[in-house]
Amino acid sequence: MNRVSASELPVEAFSRLPYIESPTLSPDGSKIAYIQNLENPDLTLLMCVDLNSGEMKTLVQTDNLTNKIKWFEWGNNETVILSASFNRSLNSNKVYHTQLLAIDLDGEVPVQRRLINARKMLSNQSCK
Numbered sequence: 001m002n003r004v005s006a007s008e009l010p011v012e013a014f015s016r017l018p019y020i021e022s023p024t025l026s027p028d029g030s031k032i033a034y035i036q037n038l039e040n041p042d043l044t045l046l047m048c049v050d051l052n053s054g055e056m057k058t059l060v061q062t063d064n065l066t067n068k069i070k071w072f073e074w075g076n077n078e079t080v081i082l083s084a085s086f087n088r089s090l091n092s093n094k095v096y097h098t099q100l101l102a103i104d105l106d107g108e109v110p111v112q113r114r115l116i117n118a119r120k121m122l123s124n125q126s127c128k
Helices: 120-127
Strands: 021-023 030-037 044-048 056-062 067-076 077-090 093-104 111-114
Touching: 021 067, 030 067, 044 067, 044 077, 056 067, 056 077, 056 093
Parallel strands: none
Antiparallel strands: 021 030, 030 044, 044 056, 067 077, 077 093, 093 111
């Protein structure tokens, strides 16, 4: 019986993020959005590919340190809904907050919109 010997994998190979994760088709099946993790530089991208034309667009780029993609879903054939978390300092305290964004794909360049304005909501609630 022949034995095949394999070289040992470095420990780092087990701690890497997957290269591509969460591929999701648009409702009409014409586009696919997915998260792509890069190592050099260390970035995470939310990508979209038009399956008819082959055109690729970067929708969001994060560093996984101060900004992270939490999840995404198709809102319709031309809009991706995204939840992203952000770190920032507020009165010298580290604060984590989450934004709900819509990314419109129907133009030349993807356009991001905030779906919920937390400051506006808080100011409206304080008036009650």
